[in-house]
Amino acid sequence: MAVLTLRRGRDESLRRRHPWIFSGAVERVLDNPALGDTVDVVSAEGEWLARAAYSPHSQIRARVWTFLQSETVDAGFFAQRLQRAISLRGDIDSTGLRLVFSESDGLPGLIVDRYDRHLVCQFLASGVERWKSAIVAALRQVLPDAVGIYERSDSSVRQKEGLPMHTGVLSGMEPPERIRIREGELDYAVDIRSGHKTGFYLDQRANRAVVAAQCRGGAVLNCFSFTGAFGIAALAAGAERVVQVDSSESALNMARENTELNGFELSRCEFIRSDVFQLLRGYRDSGTSFDVVILDPPKFAESQAQLHRAARGYKDINLSAIRLLKPGGWLATFSCSGLLAVELLQKIVADAALDAGRQLQIVQRLFQDRDHPTLASFPEAAYLKGFLCRVLD
Numbered sequence: 001m002a003v004l005t006l007r008r009g010r011d012e013s014l015r016r017r018h019p020w021i022f023s024g025a026v027e028r029v030l031d032n033p034a035l036g037d038t039v040d041v042v043s044a045e046g047e048w049l050a051r052a053a054y055s056p057h058s059q060i061r062a063r064v065w066t067f068l069q070s071e072t073v074d075a076g077f078f079a080q081r082l083q084r085a086i087s088l089r090g091d092i093d094s095t096g097l098r099l100v101f102s103e104s105d106g107l108p109g110l111i112v113d114r115y116d117r118h119l120v121c122q123f124l125a126s127g128v129e130r131w132k133s134a135i136v137a138a139l140r141q142v143l144p145d146a147v148g149i150y151e152r153s154d155s156s157v158r159q160k161e162g163l164p165m166h167t168g169v170l171s172g173m174e175p176p177e178r179i180r181i182r183e184g185e186l187d188y189a190v191d192i193r194s195g196h197k198t199g200f201y202l203d204q205r206a207n208r209a210v211v212a213a214q215c216r217g218g219a220v221l222n223c224f225s226f227t228g229a230f231g232i233a234a235l236a237a238g239a240e241r242v243v244q245v246d247s248s249e250s251a252l253n254m255a256r257e258n259t260e261l262n263g264f265e266l267s268r269c270e271f272i273r274s275d276v277f278q279l280l281r282g283y284r285d286s287g288t289s290f291d292v293v294i295l296d297p298p299k300f301a302e303s304q305a306q307l308h309r310a311a312r313g314y315k316d317i318n319l320s321a322i323r324l325l326k327p328g329g330w331l332a333t334f335s336c337s338g339l340l341a342v343e344l345l346q347k348i349v350a351d352a353a354l355d356a357g358r359q360l361q362i363v364q365r366l367f368q369d370r371d372h373p374t375l376a377s378f379p380e381a382a383y384l385k386g387f388l389c390r391v392l393d
Contacts, residue, residue, distance in 0.1 A: 001040050002033035004054065004062055008044040017377040019064040019103050021052060026061050029054070035162060036130025038065065038073045053108065053127020057162030063108035063127055078131055079138040081106050086142060089371050096181030096190065098202050098371040104381045105373075109161075110135065113198040115179045115190050119149045120198040121170065124157045136170050148172035152198050156302075167193070180261075184209070186236055187261050188229060189254060196226055196251075196298075203368040203384050204229065204296065207332070210366065210388060211294060212237035214330040218291030221245070221283075221324065223276045223317070228255025230294045230332075235264045239292075243270045245279055277313075280320035292330045293321040296386075301337040310337055311348055318352035322360065325391045334366065334386035342385040349387055359392040 006014070010025035021041065033039050033054040039062060041050040048069050052062035065073045085105040089097055100112035102124070109125025119139060123129045136149055149171040158165060169175075178189040183205060192199040208230055216238035222231040225244040232255075234242050244255045252271045259269055272279065276297070295317055300310035318333055325331060335345050346362070353360035366386035374381040 002029060002031040002037060002054065004029045004039045004041045004052070005046075006041065006043055006049075011043045011049060014041065014049050014064070017064075017067055019052075019108055019375075019378055020060050021062040021064070023059050023061040036126035036128075038127075053125065053130065055126040055161055058126070058160050060125075063103070063125055065106075065108070065127065075131075075134040075138065078107070078135050079141065082112075082135070082138050083142050085112075088373075092205075092369075092371055094181065094183045094202075094205060096183060096188070096200055096202055097205075101372050101381070103378045104375040111198065112139065113202060114143075114146075115181050115192055115199065117145060117147045118173075118175050118179055118192060119143065119146050120192045121149060121151050121153075122155060122198065123151070123153045123163075123166075124155055124161070126161045126163065129153075129161070129163055132170075140171055146172065148175055150175050150192055152192070178257075183229075186232060188227065188232070188258050189261060190227075191254065195254075201226065201229060201296070203336075203372045204334075205369040205371075207334075207366045207369070207386065208233040210364065211292070211330075211332040212239075214332075214388070215239040215292050218329075219243075219289075220292040220294070221290045221321075222294045222296075223280070223321070224295070224297045225255055226251050226296075228252075228258050230296065231255065231269070232258055232262055232264070234292070235259070235268060236262065239268075241268055241270070243272060243290075245272045245274055245276055247273065247275060249273050277316060277320070280317060280324065284320055284323050288324065289326050290324050290329065291326055292332070293324055295321055295331070295333040297334070297336075299337045300335070301339045304339060307337075307339050310340060311344065314340070314345065314348045315352055318349050319355055322353055322356040322358050322391065325358070327391060327393050329391045331360070331389040331391065332366070332386065333389065334384065336384050338380055338383035340385075342382075345385055346387065349389065353389075353391075361390045361392060362387050363390055364388040 007027045050064045052064045110128040111122035153166045190199040212233040215234035220234045231242040368384035
């Protein structure tokens with residue numbers, strides 16, 4: 001097996017079981033491993049530390065499979081890791097859930113989501129790409145009731161790994177245009193072939209219930225609505241009126257479909273295709289107000305260089321949203337930018353309230369749901385953060 005040797009003094013994070021090895025920490029690599037090959041990682045002194053997947057094109061030069069020298073990385077290894085991850089999700093009340101969450105489940109770069117009887121996989125790193133056929137075979141074995149496995153490896157992350165984009169059927173049936181999932185008492189139609197991420201925001205499941213509880217009898221503005229899940233949860237909780245806003249007409253069409261799927265009258269809703277930044281300013285200028293505003297934007301920061309600009313964007317939408325809220329109204333605000341720390345988001349929201357001249361209470365911190373766990377040694381997995389806030393005046 002090829003050997004990757006670390007520079008002197010660059011082994012501390014690995015000893016703390018952080019699964020990433022950056023290129024700057026690498027002294028040398030022997031035996032010229034190929035993309036995705038397994039390498040043994042040793043310290044500058046030659047001490048064995050880990051076994052990892054090698055990625056020669058990425059700044060993350062290797063991702064750790066195991067910290068146990070006795071553990072072999074083979075087809076059985078992936079079957080065992082998949083079985084463990086799936087068994088930990090058995091008590092979630094939804095037919096749509098994340099079964100495998102990458103590093104947090106000991107499978108760096110692998111996402112597996114379940115939508116009813118269809119599985120959607122993302123292979124986002126060279127190691128899982130190298131073992132794709134073994135992973136698909138293991139999924140068929142562990143989940144024999146799945147009728148199809150579909151690949152959505154269309155994230156720009158693959159380019160950093162030197163991998164091309166790829167989508168399509170890996171096993172079994174071609175997925176239908178819509179797959180219906182059940183989340184609590186609500187149904188949602190999901191497009192796994194072309195929807196955002198793998199088709200649905202599974203990570204917001206618990207947060208939808210938290211936010212919906214504040215919507216009874218109120219006027220709700222759901223920004224960046226995608227297929228409308230937050231707004232539909234608000235309708236189910238008794239919201240009087242819901243405005244769904246997104247820049248995608250196809251997403252809004254699915255929001256309409258999901259509204260009718262759950263038996264709600266479209267007359268209780270408004271579906272607006274618009275740039276959210278412009279719409280919020282327009283509402284401000286017209287004196288329109290809401291009881292609840294939900295901000296669940298896409299990732300604003302893909303890199304550290306974009307963080308400052310992203311912070312300005314978050315400040316802008318939160319400032320506009322706070323100005324639209326009635327006294328006693330609620331703001332649910334989120335960021336899925338992993339590079340944006342929760343402390344920075346809190347400061348942004350606090351500064352926005354100050355500039356708006358409003359007193360704002362943070363009532364609850366919000367995070368990704370339980371099927372998106374965070375490995376203690378890998379805090380980067382805690383990408384989704386948010387706040388449920390109440391305007392006092």
